[in-house]
Amino acid sequence: MKDKGRFGQFGGFYVPEVLIPALEEMEEAFYQYYKDDKFVAELNTLYCDYAGRPTPLYYATRFSELVGFKVYIKREDLLHGGAHKVNNCLGQGLLAKYMGKTKLIAETGAGQHGLATSMIGALFGMQTKIFMGAIDVDRQSVNVHKMRLCGAEVISVSGGTRTLKDAINEALRYWTSNISDTFYLFGTVCGPHPYPTIVKHFQTCIGTEARRQCLEKIGRLPDIVTACVGGGSNAIGIFNAFVEDKTVKLIGVEPAGRGIATGKHAAPLSAGRVGILHGTKMYLMQDGDGQILDTESISAGLDYPGVGPEHCLLKDTKRAEYVAVEDEAVLDIFDIFTKCEGILPALESSHSLAWVYSQRNKLPADTVVVVNLSGRGDKDVGIVEKNRPVK
């Protein structure tokens, strides 16, 4: 491996020996192509014509009135597939194509990354297998159906806690037996090096656009940029473009599930210890011995015991601040925001909206907040209906 893939003490590539050659091959290909003119041009065309980039930066008038300051929404929910995941999948999928790989595998929680991978599998004519925890297959059945319609095989993982963590375990195991022709298209800024770096690179378009749009629309940078944090890809994608702008506060929002104090959450930055899982050193939810704990969140996409290594560093250096909001607040805001703006936010993205709402009338009226609306909530209407039946 050329690089260690470290973010301070975090990151690295803690994997079985059998995976090292595969990661080396991927690292080499990434460094070879990510600035290559032909690769970049091809990716930009796909971003534009296939995915629907650039996405708008929308001034949420009524929601702004409600909270008492200016809220701008980065509309990643409008992308093809309904979430930011397509940015990464197009990038890695194209990389797989340049590497001559013919098969894709991916893990998925909410099904958004699985769906985006399935779309790209169809687009590039690659055989696609999606690993998904059995609980998630159940609670995100619409996405499962869409993946299958795209031609992907969805493998329901019944081991362990039957959620995202176990889907990753199973995808990694499958990969070790099939590394020669299979590309593991990882969904977030976690996992072994080079994934955190690759995924960040392909998601940074969110922040680059949002920064430019702020300057064009408002004539200045925002005061606060906020995003939800599962593995952390949509958050890094928008934070990365603002990290050097020291006046811009970065707020990552983790899922507090039923409350941090109950232990039933998925907020390792708020209540985890440094540990090693899935090839990376990061804040991690674990017991005293280091066994990984069960997580809980109403949003399947955030239901993961770890978090991207770069977020861990941003937390320790205090460049970003991480907070957590509970399921109840998430359900509240889903309703409030949809009624205000006529936009259904994904339950994942609703976490960052809930934090914004918690600040209502607490910030000066000219404060500008940019929210990364990482996905749309169509996939979640069943869950919302179950928890908050519409009368």
Next chain:
Amino acid sequence: MKTYKQTFAELKQAALIPFFVIGDPDFDTSLAIVKAAIDAGADILELGIAFSDPIADGPTIQKADIRAIDAGMNIQKAKDFIKKIKAYKDIPIGLLMYYNLIYQYGTEKFFADFAAAGVNSVLIADLSIDDADEVLAPAQKAGLDTVFMVTPNTETERAKRIAEKCTGFIYTVSLLGVTGGRDQLSDMIKPLITRLKSITDVPVCVGFGVSTPKHAVQLAQAGADGVIIGSRIVKIIEDNLNDKKSIPAKVAEFIKEIKKAI
């Protein structure tokens, strides 16, 4: 305390190395099983401490991990287990683990405490030679041998560097994949043994997928210094959970069969 070096020097055939998850299916049964394996002719023991997310393991050992954890296994009890085994017989013991458990315990303290309990080496499934720095000093300080993995897709230059860092033996993975019983040996293993034998004198022990007396013989003939049999033995435990008392004898019988073959 008996070393790997002494063991390999004394043996005229390939070493027989069964693998068990400590505390599978429960502490006492597990202890009886491992003692029976020793009596049946095991030369070295490879023992795992159960982890919640064993990414290098197939379904058989995953289930064993869950059984052990559900039965209350933890790091302290694992240490007691090893002490009890060592009190029964001075046999070399290699631990096979995932990094987080060691990291949480404190790497240096883990190596020291488990060396004191009687372990000869600690192999970490998810720590490659690239991060060997994190464990070499603690291992040396504790007086432990070092063991790392080589796989069929490890390039020769890298295999040399790995061999240089191994003082106990090279854990040679027979196939591309996870642990689990297989009908056939992978055709990648013989060339790998030959390749390793041409670059190092460190004993080459082969694991992953080794399941039958015939496999063991084939590996021994190909030059392996030891055969590690995991899932096939763990499966005997899984298949006899409704009659736990019968497991030690059944495991012993299987080990004798392998021993006789090599």
